[in-house]
Amino acid sequence: MIDIEQPDQLTAYLRARGIVAAEEQPNIRVLTGGVANKTVLVEHAGGGLVVKQALGKFRVKVDWFVQPERSALEALGLRTYEALLPAGRTPRFLFEDFDHFIHAMTAIPQPHETLKRLLLGGQGTPTLIERFAALMAASHLRALQHADALRPQFASLDYFETQRLEPFYAYTATQVPEAADFIHALIDETRRTQLTLVHADFTPKNILVLPDDQLVLLDFEIVHWGDPAFDVGLALAHLIAKTIKVEARRADYAAYARLFSAAYLEQVGNTFGALEGRIVRHALACLLARVRGRSPLEYFDEPQRAAIAARAVDQVMQLPPTLHALVDALTSLF
Structure with a gap:
């Protein structure tokens, strides 16, 4: 080999x-x-x-x-x-x-940078966030137009199970037992919900930003036919994490997280059913996974991870009614 x-x-x-x-x-x-x-x-x-x-x-x-x-x-x-x-x-x-x-x-020609590095460096802008939301919405809506061809090609959930549902959700449930019932119910719901093509790693580290602020999407190894709420929730969890991390721009980044959610929902409308509540649940589970799962975010130390996990568990118990309320609840006390 x-x-x-x-x-x-x-x-x-x-x-x-x-x-x-x-x-x-x-x-x-x-x-x-x-x-x-x-x-x-x-x-x-x-x-x-x-x-x-x-x-x-x-x-x-x-x-x-x-x-x-x-x-x-x-x-x-x-x-x-x-x-x-x-x-x-x-x-x-x-x-x-x-x-x-x-x-x-x-190879994408230089110069470029990942959206993750720009956000962590305090260089996030509303334009980048709006384009991030637009790219995600376009991927979900355009795939739906080709559902008959794409659904059978991406019907298997095998790699989504081994790279997301087990290491992100099931493993996290063993580390955060007070959220275990919530997480296992979400796993069951996610397996049942098959609406469009889901990237399953649509996060700032997999977005390259070009000099004209155009975006390039990378990494397609967990693609499956599933619930678009997972993509949105995972991305939102990462935006919330950046908001907590980059203290100097916390107010801006909290606004950007709300902007991302609103822009995505505006573009997809009612296409995927009662989407906002599912996104809230996935954002909470993904945030817990990124501090208590198999691959925790490297830019937080253990006390920070513990504080984020405790705050996320609090929200699991009461489930904010909207994405804006979720962002405010998770970022306001840091």
């Missing part, structure tokens, strides 16, 4: 595929930050590409195993979102290799 993080191995592999010329020595750089894949940037005479290889054991402190065959789902997901969204809103798919759990895509 090739190891793409070894430059000599990857260079030989790309030469064998005819991507890199025999006499050429490409520039290869391992990209860090992800836990589920080996990811490498390759720059050569023909341009730049990103090569990803799925891991069987994630790079986190607790054991987390997922079949690397999911690489095929990510390749299919990338091709699907590339077709659904406007040109340039995803990388372009290049090739896949089932035998080595590899797929490749075009």
